[in-house]
Amino acid sequence: MQSAAGDSGLIAADSAASNSPTKASDLGCGNGLRLVRDQGGMVAAQQENEARNGPCVMEAVAPVAVLVPPEQQAVAQNGNGEEDSEGEMYKDGRREEIDKDTRAKAYLWCREFLSGAWKHFQKEAFQIEVVSGGLSNLLFLCSIPDHILSVGDEPRQVLLRIYGAILQGEDSLVLESVMFAILAERTLGPRLYGVFPQGRLEQYIPSRRLLTKELGFSDLSREIAVKMARFHGMVMPFNKEPKWLFGTIQRYMNQVLTLTFCREVHVKKFKKLMSLNLVQEMKNLKALLDATPSPVVFCHNDVQEGNILLLTDQDPSSNEKLMLIDFEYSSYNYRGFDIGNHFCEWMYDYTYNQWPFYKDTPNYYPTRQQQLFFIRQYLSEYAGSQEGTSDEEQAQIEEDMIIEINRYALASHFLWGLWSIIQAKLSIIEFGYMDYAQTRFDAYFAQKKLFA
Template sequence: MNKSSILQEALSYCAQYLGGTWECVASSDVISKRIRRGVSNVLLYLKLADYFSHENQEVIVRFYGSELTGKGNKYKLLSEVEEAIVFQTLSEMLSGPKLLGLFPGGRIEEFICVEQVSVEEYESIEVCSFLAKQIAKFHCLRFPIKKCHKPSSEQVKSLYQAFCANQTESSHKNEIYLRYFKNFDFGNEVKWIEKMSKSTVVASRIVFSHCDLNRTNIVKRDNTNEYLIFDFEYCRYTDRAADMSTYFIEIGLNHLQMCDEFDISCYPNEDFKKLFIRQYLSEFKQNFSDFDFFIDHEDRILLETDFSLLVICLIRILWILTQCKISKRLWKQAKIYLLTYNHFKQRFMHQYSHSLEI
């Protein structure tokens, strides 16, 4: 879909759902701009010309899916109705943008003037504390959506099967990339993840989770110190440790993508992770009716998070290697995840082998 047709479609939906002035505007009457944030949706900013007046003068029209995820976003786990419920509830809870319209394949949102946090802000104590408390609130929520939980080990297994199937269909370019992984025994690692996932010591609470806490989804209102969490399309019921480990992985990835050499010090240290977990537990205890000191304590959540980090790294490696075409950016990320997995797997085995009998 080209820029002109996207704009016309967006204006058509604005006319239907916003009414008033939006019903009679032409493309020449609006300022439009594609927002380059995130990779799973097409976001279009629309602003009425100054000679028009409407209570929603500026809006965001979101079309689900992109060049990477396909039309409608084939990786979405929530239905459009479920996502609308989640979006509206969380927007009210977190003072985020309002839902103005819901159409097949997308929605219209209130425009809020925000800026993406910098790499430095993302890993600051201030944002760490904000995310810990907000994620704890997320994890206490109950939504009228599917509660069925697909274990992370199942996702690893299905991606591994797809990876094996793709070996016979790989392009010459992908074969060159795959040689880098020839000494990594995916089969054994998948079996180890499956085995560990069955351990009650590693098992994590199943809670409502955001599942995409990368830097592009953490923003700050212009000229304020108020942070917001955006984009709820991957929200689902899953292991609570997934949100924490995703945040810790993304901190390292932000730096490593700009480096020529792998440096493990780019990842948060133990003190930073424990600070996050303590802030999380403080908020979680106040809001979760079934708080249990036996499983809701710092050491337990740290273990869950350390294991979840390995699972997410393996999922991301396999997802990248199952793509038909691997861009240089994704290829570099796959190598980073592999080095990260190997380092933290060794640390995990050393730190927890006695208590887990592995």
Template sequence: MGASTNKENRLPREVKDALQLLASDWDDVVDSKALQVIPLKGAMTNQVFQIKWPTRTDEVSRKVLVRIYGEGVEVFFDRDNEIRTFEFMSKHRQGPRLLGRFPNGRIEEFIRARTLSASDLRDPNVSALIAAKLREFHELDMPGPKKVWLWDRLQNWLNAAKRVCPLEEAKAFRLEVIEEEISMLEKKLSGCHQHIGFCHNDLQYGNIMIDEETKSITIIDYEYASYNPVAYDIANHFCEMAADYHTEMPHIMDYSKYPGWGERLRFLRIYLHSSGSKEPRDTEVDQLLKDVEKFTLASHLTWGLWGIISEHVNEIDFDYKEYAKQRFQQYWMQRPELLGSS
């Protein structure tokens, strides 16, 4: 994430109050009101800021992360669920600790680790660490019903897209046939062999951090997290390798960067072999590879619909409509190859 220093008056009063209250408990902070605010770029749902205070120790500052929830995004996920997930992760040392809350956001521990860049996802060493961490994530025993959310979410987002979309735009995106596509995908991809786990559902590089010293990976931002087929989560991660949200045109996907057959195979072998599992059988790897490929279609529909809705509800400077267009194009292009002519 890029950063540029800004005045603290960017923050609403209740956020500053919550931050000052937090800092007043820290003995090493010189002045709880002397906070420096640095907006972090790359978030597409919330506004995210790094907050720093000078301390009595030379050249060391106290840092936290402030997350202000985006307007209109309740259509995408249940904020209470997301907060429950965050608290669970925090308690199980899976992500940053929760330090405080205010009406439309929260204060999190600032993890002393580096957010990954687009090119990191293609680095074999980093990719291997992500594969092992993702398996650990999928095996978390999250409280609540362990039902698959993917198909209901697609249907809900389709309904929301139809509500906000002008007629011409809905026609251009062929929204009238997407309901059938969702039903067809659900039938074809809901085999009894599907492994269901707790999925992140948005594993792009900006949601993964690495501690350069310990080489430990932390997965952050759980807005979209839910139980789902693990093949869907992996497929979504592979699709994200085509994205770079820190270019002049962050909405453009470059599918030449989608991982090749060898890269995908390696990732899946490491994924299946981690968590103390025995060496996976070739048939097991092949089956997962096939499932992951088919689930890329569900990923394209998910983020295509997300783009259409975001165009109408989100203020962040990002060409959501063009992004949606690419995801739908990719869906229609890959569909015959992955599912036959049905």
């Protein structure tokens, strides 16, 4: 997804239908926050809101040009270099702010779940700031004021994660919480301090997220491959049938086929996307991948730069500088998808601060040599994968993996392309979702020519 602008602030959106403020609660999210990647609940949110407000209300966008003084207006371009009026109001980049309601709820959660010194100061002294870089949830760093002494061993800083799903299912939240706790227990993820329906409180780990360009650095690529191999080697108490990939694609496709858009700029882009005959293309993709062997392992499913922490407390010479985070998409799935999806993410920079709030660089896709380097590091870590194999057999394994990974990369483009179309309808985040969808499907067809 990876596929969004990052969780770097809150915005007020205006309804295209009425030009009056549209609260996030009107969009099926009672916590009044920006929404990004989510796994489910989109159709329910759409149907609920269309029944109440009509089909156009769910297209939550701010009016173009009205908010921008004439002397500051500029013609924005989409990811394909075309003029795009949708981006005019964002010519100065994203905006960051935390509304009073979010601050109040964050204070209450920290006070009730962390206790200790967190109960010894008033809301006005509460420290909270936006953490940039997440693609699936809203992230905030919450801190005890410096002048307040600790009472016990309570953490002085925590990461507050507020789920980005519009109507996240109870079952998926339970599964994710169980998964998070297990990974924390195995020291593969941050500690868990509190869980509640809207989100959770996690250990804050001094770190920074990787930059897109760093995915290609050999020392970091080596460790990512090792971390992924270890992840794939875990045995987890979840359904081990690989239903996630095409179950998610089919669900997204069903939702896309029900969408209607009101804004002319969206109607035009949506029509162009639907001219790609996506339903038939989905069938073609499934047939191709059914004929492409790939082991079923426990996959992260979203190993992109924003979900990889570079730990700041580690020795510079250490081989353990990275930590994978954000496991909400994790499931038993095909190995080829997890690695192929990671390779796709080499091309997309979601920290770009101008419309459409991502930068697409196709020639950053890993070369054959970079792919082989990653594969060899992965195989050397994955238990038993190289035992008793000759050089010729090993070369064939690597060649087969090249094909496997690059074919499953097609599924990454397809899945996040559909996801982005839906988000263009439902999300109030500042991001060029329609442009991103077109970018991913363009990449899909280019990749298909090479590996299908």
